[in-house]
Amino acid sequence: MKPIDLTTLLQKNKSGWVAVTEDYTRVVAHAKKFVDIQKKVKNKKNVVVVQAFDNYYNYVS
Amino acid sequence: MKHPYYLAPGYPRMASVPLLRVIYKHQTKRTTPVLALIDSGASVSFAPLDLAVWLGMKVDREKSLDIRGFNNVVTKCYPGTVTIEIDGNDFNVPVYFGGRSDMQCIIGQDPFFDMAKIVFERYEDSFSIERIRQKA
Numbered sequence: 001m002k003p004i005d006l007t008t009l010l011q012k013n014k015s016g017w018v019a020v021t022e023d024y025t026r027v028v029a030h031a032k033k034f035v036d037i038q039k040k041v042k043n044k045k046n047v048v049v050v051q052a053f054d055n056y057y058n059y060v061s
Numbered sequence: 062m063k064h065p066y067y068l069a070p071g072y073p074r075m076a077s078v079p080l081l082r083v084i085y086k087h088q089t090k091r092t093t094p095v096l097a098l099i100d101s102g103a104s105v106s107f108a109p110l111d112l113a114v115w116l117g118m119k120v121d122r123e124k125s126l127d128i129r130g131f132n133n134v135v136t137k138c139y140p141g142t143v144t145i146e147i148d149g150n151d152f153n154v155p156v157y158f159g160g161r162s163d164m165q166c167i168i169g170q171d172p173f174f175d176m177a178k179i180v181f182e183r184y185e186d187s188f189s190i191e192r193i194r195q196k197a
Binding site: 001002003004005006007010011015016017019022032033034035038041042044047048049050051053054055056057058 | 063065066067068069070071072073074075076077078080082092093094095096109111112114115162163165166185186187
């Protein structure tokens with residue numbers, strides 16, 4: 001299966017929340033807090049929100 | 062249903078992570094789809110506290126859980142039961158809300174991994190989630 005590449009979309013935002021189109025081609029909005037990104041996209045359809053980090057590789061749980 | 066892995070910014074290597082579109086729901090409120098991490102290494106599910114605020118939920122402040130991560134860093138989290146929609150299926154699960162807004166949305170083992178068959182096939186850049194019958 002082909003992975004979905006978020007690297008270009010997340011390049012400019014290193015923190016907070018990013019809303020992208022569900023085909024992962026365009027950033028629609030950015031906000032620091034989850035509540036704020038929801039307010040920005042609540043009337044938009046076909047949008048997905050994702051947390052922005054500068055590094056996803058160093059995550060451990 | 063099969064889902065793709067996502068490539069995300071990383072150092073020293075680009076990260077390949079099993080993210081999944083999840084809609085969090087509580088009563089009449091719902092989020093837009095959120096990319097949450099499916100994390101077999103997490104005991105329970107987590108989300109930032111302001112996600113609970115958005116859903117208008119009351120978290121149980123009497124039953125806080127100190128979540129211990131790498132290096133023993135502790136984050137106080139509070140449970141609340143939400144519905145998470147995945148592939149059109151609803152799952153009622155407890156989620157521990159806490160930390161700052163940048164706390165990762167995580168779907169952990171208890172109880173989600175009892176409700177679905179989850180198979181990671183990173184070598185094929187995919188993972189699958191299949192709802193199973195609840196145990197009697």
